[in-house]
Amino acid sequence: MSITQVILEAVSDFVFEQYGEDAPLQALTLQKTRKEFSGDFTLVVFPFVKITKVSPEATAKLIGDALIERVDELQSYNVIKGFLNLSLHPNFWIDYLARNSGNARFGFRPKGEGAPVVVEYSSPNTNKPLHLGHVRNNLLGYSVAKILEASGRRVYKVNLVNDRGIHICKSMLAWIKYGKGRTPYTTGMKGDKLVGEYYVKFETELKIQVGELMLAGYTDEEIARKDAPLMKEAQELLRKWEDGDAQTLAIWCAMNGWVYEGFNQTYRKLGVEFDKTYYESETYLLGKELVMEGLKKGVFEKRSDNSVWVTLNNDPLDEKLLLRSDGTSVYITQDLGTAQLRFDDFYPGEMIYVVGNEQNYHFEVLQKVLQKLRKPYADAVYHLSYGMVELPEGKMKSREGTVVDADDLFEEMVDTARRTTEELGKVQDFSEEEKAQLYNILGMGALKYFILKVDPKKNMLFNPSESIDFNGNTGPFIQYTYARISSILRMAQSGKPLQAKVQLAPEKLNLLERNLLRTIFDFPGVVLDAANAHSPAQIANYAYDLCKEYNQFYHEHSVLNEPDPQISHFRVKLSEMVSTVVKNAMSLLGIDVPERM
RNA sequence: GGCCCUGUAGUUCAACGGAUAGAACGGAAGUUUCCUAAACUUUAAAUACAGGUUCGAUUCCUGUCGGGGCUACCA
Numbered sequence A: 001m002s003i004t005q006v007i008l009e010a011v012s013d014f015v016f017e018q019y020g021e022d023a024p025l026q027a028l029t030l031q032k033t034r035k036e037f038s039g040d041f042t043l044v045v046f047p048f049v050k051i052t053k054v055s056p057e058a059t060a061k062l063i064g065d066a067l068i069e070r071v072d073e074l075q076s077y078n079v080i081k082g083f084l085n086l087s088l089h090p091n092f093w094i095d096y097l098a099r100n101s102g103n104a105r106f107g108f109r110p111k112g113e114g115a116p117v118v119v120e121y122s123s124p125n126t127n128k129p130l131h132l133g134h135v136r137n138n139l140l141g142y143s144v145a146k147i148l149e150a151s152g153r154r155v156y157k158v159n160l161v162n163d164r165g166i167h168i169c170k171s172m173l174a175w176i177k178y179g180k181g182r183t184p185y186t187t188g189m190k191g192d193k194l195v196g197e198y199y200v201k202f203e204t205e206l207k208i209q210v211g212e213l214m215l216a217g218y219t220d221e222e223i224a225r226k227d228a229p230l231m232k233e234a235q236e237l238l239r240k241w242e243d244g245d246a247q248t249l250a251i252w253c254a255m256n257g258w259v260y261e262g263f264n265q266t267y268r269k270l271g272v273e274f275d276k277t278y279y280e281s282e283t284y285l286l287g288k289e290l291v292m293e294g295l296k297k298g299v300f301e302k303r304s305d306n307s308v309w310v311t312l313n314n315d316p317l318d319e320k321l322l323l324r325s326d327g328t329s330v331y332i333t334q335d336l337g338t339a340q341l342r343f344d345d346f347y348p349g350e351m352i353y354v355v356g357n358e359q360n361y362h363f364e365v366l367q368k369v370l371q372k373l374r375k376p377y378a379d380a381v382y383h384l385s386y387g388m389v390e391l392p393e394g395k396m397k398s399r400e401g402t403v404v405d406a407d408d409l410f411e412e413m414v415d416t417a418r419r420t421t422e423e424l425g426k427v428q429d430f431s432e433e434e435k436a437q438l439y440n441i442l443g444m445g446a447l448k449y450f451i452l453k454v455d456p457k458k459n460m461l462f463n464p465s466e467s468i469d470f471n472g473n474t475g476p477f478i479q480y481t482y483a484r485i486s487s488i489l490r491m492a493q494s495g496k497p498l499q500a501k502v503q504l505a506p507e508k509l510n511l512l513e514r515n516l517l518r519t520i521f522d523f524p525g526v527v528l529d530a531a532n533a534h535s536p537a538q539i540a541n542y543a544y545d546l547c548k549e550y551n552q553f554y555h556e557h558s559v560l561n562e563p564d565p566q567i568s569h570f571r572v573k574l575s576e577m578v579s580t581v582v583k584n585a586m587s588l589l590g591i592d593v594p595e596r597m
Numbered sequence B: 001g002g003c004c005c006u007g008u009a010g011u012u013c014a015a016c017g018g019a020u021a022g023a024a025c026g027g028a029a030g031u032u033u034c035c036u037a038a039a040c041u042u043u044a045a046a047u048a049c050a051g052g053u054u055c056g057a058u059u060c061c062u063g064u065c066g067g068g069g070c071u072a073c074c075a
Helices: A003-019 A046-052 A056-070 A090-100 A132-150 A166-178 A191-215 A221-227 A229-243 A246-270 A280-297 A331-346 A357-372 A406-424 A432-452 A475-493 A511-533 A536-556 A565-588
Strands: A030-032 A041-044 A074-080 A083-088 A117-120 A155-161 A276-279 A308-311 A319-323 A350-356 A381-386 A389-391
Touching (some): A003 A030, A003 A041, A003 A046, A003 A056, A056 A074, A056 A083, A083 A090, A090 A511, A090 A565, A117 A331, A132 A155, A132 A246, A132 A350, A132 A381, A132 A389, A132 A406, A132 A432, A132 A511, A132 A536, A155 A280, A166 A191, A166 A229, A166 A246, A191 A221, A191 A229, A191 A246, A221 A229, A229 A246, A276 A280, A280 A319, A280 A331, A319 A331, A350 A357, A406 A432, A432 A475, A432 A536, A475 A536, A475 A565, A511 A536, A511 A565, A536 A565
Parallel strands (some): A117 A155, A155 A276
Antiparallel strands (some): A030 A041, A041 A083, A074 A083, A308 A319
């Protein structure tokens, strides 16, 4: 039982024994004592006043006295207004370090036996290269998966590639017409970039045709778009594809292959990975079957034109199309199929979809449709909805060319890391390979931290003209703290392994050391909270706080130059513990930490 | 129109309904014979507005105003 449980149990025992009432459950929580007051844990006593019938101060004193008597680890308490600040005996903290020192998995739970979680993220289209929006998605998905794993869940990371549909046919068509047989191998271009070019080419050529049609008498641009020869051809290509036309499929395969090679490069750079990749081309048919199932069950309806619809909330305005009149599937059709497939593959207790908040409605609909189908996994669907990444001038728009390309961004970050590091001149003895590795760790770390420290559900702003900072509340700040500790540990060992034993006379424990231990103590709980909230931001903020505190300690107190050998060794072990927590926290964000920088 | 999200220093982000709303960047002023100054210290600067619930509201509720998204036989 953890010390917080011990204390809270003592509180509730005391209240019950003394007043014959159960303490309000909501009141039985401890918070971290704020810096400006002395103490480790704080109990807010206002909710107890009703029971004790005395003032908040008197109530706090009553509970405080009772706790001192009942909990051995407690040394003292103080009362400020209705706040009861509890201080543990220094021995508790010294012992806490001793108990956890050397545990490389501190803060992580072992894998549990419960139902697994499936986390879908990334989910790219094969007609466009990845951009900053995808970067947020990938980082969030990967990190949430890691955090859930650390909280003891079994996790499967899956990707769902949108590899079919009219948009793919557009880039195929443009490549057939204008591509002159260009390939990534003949041009040296990254595959996703090459294919993306033809998607753009389709749009520009289409625009020309639409312009001609408008001149020829069309009044509605929408209709002109639909009637344009290129659009007709694209639709024809889609029909050929669905009919299994060999030549069409061959081109489709080849072009998607190029794209996957490109994506994989980007994924490698990002450091994300998947346990399984689904392709829409392989799941949309199952989706159609589910629609048929719904028709049989009578929860969907077929119209005279053969299209299939579902009515939600008994509201005729809330009708959604599930199958087009020509029998082809729409977005939600294949999502029904993949949900089923995923359930059959993993029997998950939770299916997390990392998808932007512009699709909130879509996922509401998906869940309701699954409920109508009475699928056992309907309630397991969880949409991890995240806000968009905005530029100073607003939303990224591919048409206006304001999209921030993922690969370009990575390159810029790594380049900034190189320049910054070279200016500081601390790693001149590094080999070229070590340097390249370091710049990558730092540049990508800065980017990942920048994105993950923001609450997922909030929109965030990215300003391309101001590069991401390397000072202050940033990834490199945290990496720097880690590198500094590593340096101390190297020197402390200097050949021989560190003495494992932690011991210290209680009166020698100073305030900053105590603060650090108090913060380290919180890490396992932060991991669980972050898992419940699906929020890497909580991990990021925690890591920053810890590093901030360590840097203060580092500035105030010397570790290796401390004359008292017991204190010096204690500080080495404390530093080692901090570095473990920092490394573990950053690993949950998918961020590497360097031994030197 | 309907539905959903969101509004905190100049800027980018924090704050299970709890104490004097925290950081960072930028601004101002400092710290290096001492384990890495990508650090540390000091300083000015914010809860859009109006009600309500509560011992206590940035947080919950209502309204107004501002920003974003969705409301396709696109994905």
